[in-house]
Amino acid sequence: MGKIISIVNQKGGVGKTTTAVNLSASLGALEKKILLIDADPQANATSALGIDLDDTQQNKTIYEVLEHNIDIQEAVLQADSPNLDIIPSSIDLVGAEIELVNHPNREKMLHDQLETIKSNYDFILIDCPPSLGLITLNCLCASDSTLIPIQCEYFALEGLGKLMNTIRKIQNFHNNQLSIEGLLLTMYDSRLRLSNNVIEEVKTHFEEMVFNTIIQRNVRLSEATGFGESIIKYDANCRGAINYLNLAKEFIERNQLITNETNE
Numbered sequence: 459m460g461k462i463i464s465i466v467n468q469k470g471g472v473g474k475t476t477t478a479v480n481l482s483a484s485l486g487a488l489e490k491k492i493l494l495i496d497a498d499p500q501a502n503a504t505s506a507l508g509i510d511l512d513d514t515q516q517n518k519t520i521y522e523v524l525e526h527n528i529d530i531q532e533a534v535l536q537a538d539s540p541n542l543d544i545i546p547s548s549i550d551l552v553g554a555e556i557e558l559v560n561h562p563n564r565e566k567m568l569h570d571q572l573e574t575i576k577s578n579y580d581f582i583l584i585d586c587p588p589s590l591g592l593i594t595l596n597c598l599c600a601s602d603s604t605l606i607p608i609q610c611e612y613f614a615l616e617g618l619g620k621l622m623n624t625i626r627k628i629q630n631f632h633n634n635q636l637s638i639e640g641l642l643l644t645m646y647d648s649r650l651r652l653s654n655n656v657i658e659e660v661k662t663h664f665e666e667m668v669f670n671t672i673i674q675r676n677v678r679l680s681e682a683t684g685f686g687e688s689i690i691k692y693d694a695n696c697r698g699a700i701n702y703l704n705l706a707k708e709f710i711e712r713n714q715l716i717t718n719e720t721n722e
Contacts, residue, residue, distance in 0.1 A: 460576035461713065463583050463639050464601040469617050470588035472609040473644035475502045476679055477705075478585035480698070481605075483688030484706035486541035490580040493534070495520060496547035497568075497597050498587040504546040507537045508686030511548065521550040523571050524558065524596065530571040539688055543579075555592050564592065565632055569600035590624050598625070599632045603639035608660060610646045610653040610672075615660070640712070642705070644673040671705040674698070 465478045475498065482494040496503040497520055501511055518533045523545065533545045558564045576582055584597045598604060604625060608614050629636050641664055647653050661668050674697055682692035689699045 460579055461581050461603070462572060462576060462601045463581060464586050464594075464597040464604045465583060465607065466586040466594060466598065466604050466621070467607055467617075468588055468590045468594075468621055469609075469613070472607045472614075473642075473673060474588070474607050475506065475585050476683070477605070477607050477642060477644065477673070477702075478583055479503050479506045479683075480679070480689045480702040481705055481709065482542055482583050483537075483539045483690045484699075484702045485581060485709065486539055487690050487703070488706055488710065490541060490710070491578070492542050493575070493579045493582045494537070494542065494544045495582065495584045495597075496545065497551070497584050497593055498547055499549055499551040499593075500587070501547040501549065501551075502683075503585040504544065504548075505686060506683045507539070507542075507544055507688065509535065509537075509544065509546050511546075519546050519548045519550065521548055521554055524551075524554050524567045524593075526567065526571075530575055534575075539691060551587075551593065558592055558596075565595045565599045568596040572600050590621070595628070595632070598628050598636060601633070601636060603637045605639040605642060607642045607644045607673075608656075610643055610650075610656045612652060612656075614656045638667055639709075640669045641667050642669050642671070642673065646672045646674045648674070669705060669708055671701060671708050673701045673705070676701070 465474055467474055478494060482492045486492045505511055518528055522528045523530045523533050534543050537544045586594045586597045643657055676696060676698035678693050678696040679689055679698040682689045685692060689702060693699060
């Protein structure tokens with residue numbers, strides 16, 4: 459299939475990287491071949507999968523890929539998780555926002571590279587930075603769809619309208635094939651009335667775009683990151699692992715349904 463999905467939200471702390479890492483690992487556990495691209499200069503997805511940030515892999519990260527200094531296949535590492543590869547990030551990626559500004563076709567740098575390897579995978583997931591800058595633009599121009607994590611807290615919908623407007627502009631001017639994969643509600647706490655109010659409001663406005671699976675608050679998710687492991691490897695029986703496995707199953711079902719409708 460080779461479908462490319464950007465996980466994006468310009469608001470930080472919404473569970474974006476946690477989702478990128480654990481959805482990728484869960485899809486791999488369900489026997490899908492996955493590539494995770496860490497496109498965030500903070501490189502949290504890279505460290506969350508136990509990759510040493512001090513080991514520059516001889517300067518083979520997403521930064522060098524965007525600069526076209528290396529072929530994208532050279533940057534691919536095998537993660538310590540079934541069926542999961544990763545292209546790591548580094549702090550050098552901060553410079554790409556400036557260095558690519560005057561480059562011709564600057565918004566298509568990642569797209570051109572991914573075209574050469576996307577057939578090797580069932581899904582390619584991109585962990586985008588918490589901004590709507592040139593790196594995120596590259597990710598969205600390279601993607602078939604975007605998955606948007608939304609935190610179940612007071613400011614959850616703040617900035618969502620801006621993000622939706624940005625996606626519409628990209629659809630109109632750069633990538634008319636880009637669609638919304640879905641909105642994912644994260645950090646849900648059933649004890650809080652506010653969490654339930656946010657869920658109700660999001661589902662009222664976006665209806666079928668919202669994933670049925672909700673990611674609940676779970677301390678094991680944070681612990682797994684600290685140990686450089688996905689939640690599937692760290693504690694496959696905890697609530698967080700069950701949530702992300704259910705999300706992966708729903709994700710696969712949605713894409714199978716779309717494929718069947720397209721074939722018809």
